[in-house]
Amino acid sequence: MNKMIMMIVVLLPMLSGVLIPLLPFRNRRQMMIYIETAVLLNTILVFLMLANPPQNALVLFKFTGNLSVSFRLDGLGRIFAGLISALWPLSVLYSFEYMKHEKHEKYFFMFYTITYGVTLGVALAEDIVTMYFFFEMLSLITLPLIMYTLTREAIHASRTYFYYMTGGAAFAFIGMIFILSYGTTSNFVPGGVIDLAKVGDKTNLLLIIYVLCFCGFSVKTAMWPFSSWLPKAGVAPTPVTALLHAVAVVNTGAFTLMRVTYYSFGTELLRGTWAQKAVMTLVIITIVYGCGRALKETHIKRRLAWSTVSNLSYILFGVVLMSPLGLTGALSHMVFHSVMKICSFFCAGAVMYQTGRTYIYELDGFGHKMPKVFVLFTISGMALMGVPGLCGFVSKWNLVKAAVASRMPLAYVGVAALLISALLTAIYMLSISVRAFFPGKQFDYGTIRDVKDPNWMMILPLTVFAVAMFCFGLHPAPLLELFRQVVSVF
Incomplete structure (x- = not known):
C-alpha cells in the first residue's frame, strides 16, 4: 500500500x-x-x-x-x-x-x-x-x-x-x-x-x-x-x-x-572522453552567452529569461564534471536557482500586473512606490550574483570547488565563465534596482503616483522565497548533507 x-x-x-x-x-x-x-x-x-x-x-x-x-x-x-x-x-x-x-x-x-x-x-x-x-x-x-x-x-x-x-x-x-x-x-x-x-x-x-x-x-x-x-x-x-x-x-x-x-x-x-569535453564546451559557452544577452535586453521578463539560460548551464556544468562533487554542485544550484528565479520572475510579474510596464527604462522611481516588491527583487538579484549569506553563493562555491577538484583544464575555463557570469549578473540585475530606488533628483514622482505594491497573495510567496534564500545561504548544512547522501552511491 x-x-x-x-x-x-x-x-x-x-x-x-x-x-x-x-x-x-x-x-x-x-x-x-x-x-x-x-x-x-x-x-x-x-x-x-x-x-x-x-x-x-x-x-x-x-x-x-x-x-x-x-x-x-x-x-x-x-x-x-x-x-x-x-x-x-x-x-x-x-x-x-x-x-x-x-x-x-x-x-x-x-x-x-x-x-x-x-x-x-x-x-x-x-x-x-x-x-x-x-x-x-x-x-x-x-x-x-x-x-x-x-x-x-x-x-x-x-x-x-x-x-x-x-x-x-x-x-x-x-x-x-x-x-x-x-x-x-x-x-x-x-x-x-x-x-x-x-x-x-x-x-x-x-x-x-x-x-x-x-x-x-x-x-x-x-x-x-x-x-x-x-x-x-x-x-x-x-x-x-x-x-x-x-x-x-x-x-x-x-x-x-x-x-x-x-x-x-x-x-x-x-569521463575523460571527447564527448565530455564537447558537452562541457557547449555548457560553458551558454553560461557566458546567456549573461551577455541578458545584459543587452531591455524587456524585464526577457532579461530574466536570458539569465535563466545562463544559470541553467551552471547546473549542467556540475553535471558534465561527472563527479560526486559536480553532482552535488548541480543539485545545489537546481534547488537554489529555482527559489531565486521564481522570486525575481514573480517580482517582475507584480510590476507588470500593477502598472502594465514591461521595459526596464520605465521602472524609474518604482522602488519608492513598490518598496516590498523591489526590496525582494534586489534580494533575489544579490542571491543570483552569489553574495555571501544568500543561497546563490553556496551553490556557486560548490560548483567551483568541484571544478577545481576535477583538475580538468576545460573545467578551469568553466570557473572563469562562472566569474564572468557573476560580474554580468551584478550589472544586469542591480541596474534594475538602482533605477527603481535612485531615479535621479530631477525625477517627477507625480508620473507614477498610482503605482503601489500588490496585495498579500503576491507578496506572501515572494517573502517566503526571500526568507528561503537567507535560510539556505546561512544554514545550508542540512540540505548539503542530503545532497551528499544522494551522490554517495557513486
Whole structure:
C-alpha cells in the first residue's frame, strides 16, 4: 500500500485539473479554494512519501518485453519531487491574483494543475522509458499555457516551443533506444547500465549518441544553440513563465540529464572522453552567452529569461564534471536557482500586473512606490550574483570547488565563465534596482503616483522565497548533507 502513494501523487493533480472546467463552481472563490486544496493536499502527500519512502517499485503497466511505465523513489527523485511540491502551492496562490482579470481562467488552471502531476511523473520515473513518457507529456501539456493569450506573439512562441521540443525529443529518443539496446536494464542504476561487452568496438558511436542525447534533453534547459525558445515564451502570463523558468520545465531538463549521465550511460564510460569535453564546451559557452544577452535586453521578463539560460548551464556544468562533487554542485544550484528565479520572475510579474510596464527604462522611481516588491527583487538579484549569506553563493562555491577538484583544464575555463557570469549578473540585475530606488533628483514622482505594491497573495510567496534564500545561504548544512547522501552511491 505504501508504494501506491507514488501513483496517487501523480494522478491526483492530473484528475483535479481535468475536473476544474467541469465542476459547477458558484463563484471564483470556490474555484480558488478547490484548486489550492487539491495542490496543498498533494504536496502534503508528497512530503509524507518523502518522509517514509516506498522501498519497492510500482509498475503501472507493461509494454512488450521488459519495458514498462513504473515508479520508484530514490535519492535523486526525492530532491526533485520535494522541490516541485514546495514551490507549487505558492505559485498557485500567486496565480490567483495575477489571473483574476484574464479570460478562460478555468482552462488555464486546468493545465497548470495537470502540469504538477506530470512533473512528478518525471521525478518518480524508475526507468528511462517512463521518464521519456512524462518528459514528452510535459511538453504537450505546457504548450497551451504558452499560447494562452492567443496573441500573435503567443502563437509564434508556442510554435517555436513545439518545434524545439519535438527536435529535442527526437535526439533524446535516439539516446533512449541505444540505452535499451546496449544496457543491462532500462532502469536507472547508479553508475550506469551500459554493458561494455555489448558495446565492443562501438565505443565511439556510443559517445556520439550520448552527445546527441545530451543535446536532446538539454533543449528543455535552453542550452546554446537551443536557447531562443525560452525568452520568446515570456509572452505567456508570468505564472507560466515562472513555471517554465524555475519550477517544472527547465528543471526537468536538468534532472533528466542527471539521470542519463549518472544513471544510464555512466560516468566511468564518459569521463575523460571527447564527448565530455564537447558537452562541457557547449555548457560553458551558454553560461557566458546567456549573461551577455541578458545584459543587452531591455524587456524585464526577457532579461530574466536570458539569465535563466545562463544559470541553467551552471547546473549542467556540475553535471558534465561527472563527479560526486559536480553532482552535488548541480543539485545545489537546481534547488537554489529555482527559489531565486521564481522570486525575481514573480517580482517582475507584480510590476507588470500593477502598472502594465514591461521595459526596464520605465521602472524609474518604482522602488519608492513598490518598496516590498523591489526590496525582494534586489534580494533575489544579490542571491543570483552569489553574495555571501544568500543561497546563490553556496551553490556557486560548490560548483567551483568541484571544478577545481576535477583538475580538468576545460573545467578551469568553466570557473572563469562562472566569474564572468557573476560580474554580468551584478550589472544586469542591480541596474534594475538602482533605477527603481535612485531615479535621479530631477525625477517627477507625480508620473507614477498610482503605482503601489500588490496585495498579500503576491507578496506572501515572494517573502517566503526571500526568507528561503537567507535560510539556505546561512544554514545550508542540512540540505548539503542530503545532497551528499544522494551522490554517495557513486
